[in-house]
Each structure stands twice: as structure tokens, then as C-alpha cells.
């Protein structure tokens with residue numbers, strides 16, 4: 001069998017001074033401890049970290065505005081209008097997005113996955129990582145992953161409470177929600193709108209994914 | 221793909237005379253180097269992260285068998301399938317079997333150098349399931365019937381007018397007089413065409429930047445989002461990855477993510493880093509129904525425990541070629557196979573044989589920039605020297621080369637004679653250089669001087685000058701003592 005052929009070959013090549021037993025223990029140890037490595041320095045206070053997150057989001061060529069959760073519909077409507085887009089938005093059933101359903105302010109809300117024709121979508125991020133202004137989104141029954149990629153405009157809501165310093169903090173969220181060694185089916189780290197530099201190294205936004213990424217940062 | 225590494229010299233002279241290519245290569249030199257430098261400078265922990273990543277990869281390689289089994293167990297636990305491929309042809313066969321079983325008519329592909337390594341596109345085409353490349357650069361070169369000339373910027377050898385020409389020639393369903401003068405319009409056209417392909421595809425094939433043993437997740441790191449559409453829209457997702465892509469845990473992966481984009485494009489983070497674990501789950505509105513991972517060995521297991529083991533740390537960032545004077549001069553295609561630049565000069569002899577690719581490790585100035593910028597601290601020049609030694613031992617280097625080396629060895633063992641001859645040569649070159657102090661004519665080295673001048677010696681030999689009491693400037697002496 002190919003599998004045993006490859007594994008036997010590896011065993012034969014690997015440094016023989018270490019016994020299989022020692023190696024197995026080293027691996028088990030590393031997997032169970034999942035120790036944190038080198039972490040980039042972070043501003044000491046929460047406020048400064050939130051500010052740095054905002055800075056990094058802007059540096060990634062996304063846009064960001066701070067709102068109160070109950071004004072979400074209005075913020076979305078205004079954003080769509082400012083880009084001459086129809087007042088329609090595609091979104092999943094995530095509880096945290098319900099607020100705009102309850103008070104739609106004239107927005108047309110479309111449910112479920114995208115058929116590829118939608119111009120705008122709305123999602124909720126599970127975390128925002130300060131070090132690079134990265135949003136972490138988990139897929140699930142109420143959060144279709146394709147909403148992050150198909151529409152040209154992607155609006156993502158995130159609470160200030162979910163802003164964390166490092167990627168490693170997202171793994172803590174994952175483990176506490178799904179269990180050790182468990183993952184959401186798709187975990188998307190998103191840093192700015194889609195782009196390509198494949199034509200003469202000229203940076204262009206909106207390659208296959210969204211042309212615009214807009215973040216609604218809520219205090220509540 | 222057709223291997224042209226044996227004619228590296230001819231490929232290179234062709235490349236040096238190709239004005240379109242030379243124009244395009246300028247972008248490599250100016251863009252990548254500057255961007256990487258400022259990204260690295262902005263992260264004080266960069267070097268510590270490199271060390272951390274190196275030690276993680278070394279640990280993985282020493283325990284690769286165990287990690288691969290752990291990875292397989294966790295993929296399976298999540299409802300995915302792992303296929304073990306010892307050779308390129310095993311991997312091609314496994315992919316074709318899956319495509320046939322699900323009756324695939326249309327296949328989309330995210331960018332994957334492994335798929336180039338196994339010649340997947342040609343194979344699927346010959347099997348009447350032509351795959352469509354969806355990364356913009358890959359799409360452009362697929363239209364042109366070419367292969368990538370760079371591992372992260374596959375179309376870097378092309379200029380905009382060449383892309384425009386190709387779109388006009390191939391996208392015949394669009395009006396001939398459409399506006400295509402700006403790069404934006406080219407991108408928009410490709411985006412529109414590929415949108416339909418994503419929706420129609422039955423199978424999506426992607427590579428993987430990392431495989432996480434702890435969770436059985438595969439990871440792609442991209443900027444365009446094509447990889448994500450490739451893997452989440454069709455009903456089957458096939459990941460093709462080589463065995464050394466394993467990292468133990470999510471925390472370990474985070475160390476690599478921090479150095480990958482900075483080294484590659486000079487971004488702090490690529491736009492999309494996506495972790496996929498198994499097929500879609502109960503109640504999921506999207507995602508593939510089947511999730512397959514092909515684990516490709518293709519000779520890598522044989523590198524472990526040898527002088528080439530360190531090469532398996534490579535994370536395919538492209539920094540070594542971005543900083544290589546040889547790559548800047550001749551581009552990626554001259555290398556004649558899948559992997560160009562310094563990493564290619566080490567990998568190509570491994571995959572296609574040193575008899576076929578012996579020119580590549582020789583085409584190095586040993587300036588050491590590749591090793592200095594390699595985030596994984598791979599001793600690329602040393603490994604190129606290993607290949608040179610093997611080439612010499614196997615009597616593969618040309619007779620003239622061997623004869624000259626023997627002559628030099630004979631002379632070097634006779635110090636007096638050596639001194640007299642070098643003094644004569646230095647004097648001769650000085651005369652040849654004249655006022656310009658450089659020469660474009662060297663006896664027996666016409667091929668070398670065809671593309672560059674040789675600076676000529678401006679004094680006696682080192683020994684002569686030393687005996688005259690000349691000493692190096694202070695700064696060099698201090699440096700030597702400190703070392």
C-alpha cells in the first residue's frame with residue numbers, strides 16, 4: 001500500500017538516534033500543549049488596541065465606521081446609497097444580525113447563500129485581530145461562507161468586545177466554542193478587499209472576491 | 221511539461237535578448253525587494269519568528285510519519301478522505317478517479333505549484349476534463365499555453381499589452397472594439413468570465429500552504445479569493461499537497477503566517493487565509509459535499525536525513541527568486557522546469573535528476589542573498605554546492621570544465637609557478653582594461669563578456685601587494701577581529 005510505503009520510507013530516513021517511543025511522546029506533547037510561539041508586541045491598553053485595529057483595517061484598504069448596534073440598518077442603507085447600490089442585502093440567519101431584520105429601515109433583506117447575483121452581503125465576524133486588522137469569520141448553518149466572496153460589497157459587523165490582539169486569541173475562541181482539535185468547517189481570515197497584482201505588478205482591488213470591504217464596529 | 225533545463229544556457233541567452241521579458245523583469249527587482257524590506261522592518265519580531273518557524277519545521281520533519289498519520293486521522297474524523305500518493309502519476313490517477321466517479325464535466329483550479337509538479341493540467345486535458353485556472357495570473361498563462369515563471373506571480377514575465385492581445389484573441393464572444401486599455405478593464409473581463417466557470421464547476425482543485433495535524437485542516441493563503449470560490453462552490457473539493465506542508469498546531473501555523481506574506485509580497489497579511497476542515501456539515505448552506513486531500517511524496521521522503529533535508533522547510537514564498545540576480549536577468553522560464561530561482565536550482569535536480577538539471581546549481585553567483593532573505597533560513601548556496609559536487613563526482617560536468625579545474629589544481633599546488641602565472645595574468649588584464657579599467661573582451665570567455673564587462677585588476681596580485689606592506693583598511697580588520 002502506498003501509505004505504508006511512504007511511512008516506512010520516512011521512518012528509514014529519519015534520524016535513528018531517536019526511538020519511535022520518544023518521537024511519539026514529543027508529538028503528543030506538542031499537540032496537547034499547543035504552546036504559543038513568538039507574539040508581536042501590542043499596545044498596553046484596550047483603547048489603544050482598538051485604535052490600532054482601526055488603523056490596520058484602513059491600511060488593508062477596507063473602510064470602517066463605529067456605530068451603535070441599533071443603528072446597523074441605517075449604517076448599511078447609507079453605505080449602499082453612497083456607492084449608488086440598491087437597498088438590498090444578502091445575509092445569513094445569525095442571531096447577531098437579527099437587529100437589522102427587526103428594524104429594516106426600508107432595506108430589502110435576502111436570506112441564505114448567495115446566488116452570485118447579489119451586490120452586497122452582510123456578515124458577523126467572530127473576532128477582529130489587532131496585529132493586522134484581520135477579521136475572523138466562521139461558517140455554519142447561519143453563516144454561509146460564500147457570502148464573504150461572491151458579492152462585490154461585503155459589510156461585516158464586529159463588536160469591540162471581540163477585538164483580540166493576536167491570531168492565537170482566535171484559536172482560544174475556536175477551542176472554547178468547538179472543543180479541542182475541533183474547527184468550524186470553514187474559517188476565513190479576511191484582511192481587506194480582494195486584490196491582484198498579476199498584471200504588471202499593478203495592485204488592483206476586486207479580483208474575484210469583494211471590491212469593497214466595510215467594517216461596522218459596534219461598542220455594544 | 222516539457223523539460224528544458226538541460227538547455228539552460230541557450231534558454232538564458234534567449235531570455236537576455238527578449239526585450240518584452242527584460243521589461244517585465246524590471247518589476248520583480250523594484251517591487252518585491254522594497255516591499256519585503258519595509259514589511260520586515262515594521263515587525264521587530266520578524267527574526268525571532270523566523271527562528272521559531274525553522275525550529276517548528278525541523279521538529280515536523282523529524283516526526284513527519286507520526287504527524288501525517290495524525291493529520292489523516294483528523295481529516296477522516298471530520299468526514300474527509302486522505303489519499304496517499306508516492307509518485308506524480310499516483311496523484312494524477314487519484315484525482316482523475318474522483319473526477320470520473322462524480323461525472324465531472326468541468327473542473328476549476330486554484331493556484332497550486334504541486335499541480336504543476338505533477339503535470340496535472342495536461343493530464344486532465346488529455347483525459348477530456350480540461351481544468352480552468354482561476355488565479356488571474358494562472359488564467360492568463362493558461363490562455364497562452366505557458367507555465368508559471370514565478371511561484372507566486374505566475375505571469376510576471378508578461379507585460380500588459382501581451383495580456384490584452386491574448387484576451388482579444390481568446391475572448392471572441394465579446395465585442396472586438398471593447399475598451400481594454402487599462403489593467404482594470406482586463407481584470408474585470410477575466411472576473412466576469414471566471415464567475416460563470418466557478419458556478420458551473422463540478423470539482424474544485426486547490427493546493428495548500430499548510431496542513432494542520434491537530435485539526436485535519438488544510439489552509440490556502442491568497443489575495444484574489446479565487447481559491448475560496450474554487451473550493452466552496454463545486455460539490456467536490458480536492459486538495460493536493462505535498463507531505464512537508466504539515467504544521468502541528470494552530471499556534472504553530474500562526475508563526476508561519478506572520479512571515480509568509482511579508483516575505484512573499486511584502487504584505488503584513490494576505491487578504492484571505494482560509495482553513496477548511498472536512499466537507500460541509502449538517503445544515504450548512506454552502507461548501508463541498510466531498511473533501512479529499514491528496515498527500516504527495518514524489519521523492520520528498522528520500523530527502524529526509526540527507527544534505528537536502530533543510531530544503532523541505534521551504535514555504536514557497538518566492539523571496540529567494542525575488543532577490544536573485546540570476547533570476548532578475550533571465551526570468552523563470554529559463555530554468556526549464558516547474559521551480560525557478562534559487563529554490564528551483566536546488567529542487568529541480570532532485571526531481572528530474574542532476575544529469576538533466578546540472579546547469580541550474582551552477583548558475584549562481586553565490587552572492588548569498590537568497591539565504592539571507594529566506595524566511596526559513598534554508599542554506600540554498602550550500603545545497604547548490606552539494607549538487608555541483610555530485611555533478612562532478614558523477615562526471616557530468618563538461619570535459620573542458622573538468623580539464624580546466626584539473627589544470628588549476630595542478631598549478632595551485634605549485635606556489636612559485638602559481639605566483640608567476642597570476643602576476644602575468646593580472647598584468648595582461650590591466651593592459652587589456654586600459655583607461656576604462658574594464659574589458660569586454662576576454663580570451664576563451666567570449667560567452668561571459670557578451671553580456672557584461674569584466675573589471676580589470678588595478679595593481680599587482682594580492683601577495684605582491686601584501687609584500688609591499690599594503691594592509692586592508694581598518695574597517696575590514698576590525699570586522700575580522702570581531703568575527
Ligand code: SF4
Pocket residue numbers: 533534535536537538539540541563590593594595596597598600
Ligand atoms: S527557499 Fe526560502 S525564500 Fe525560497 S521560496 Fe522557499 S522559503 Fe521562500
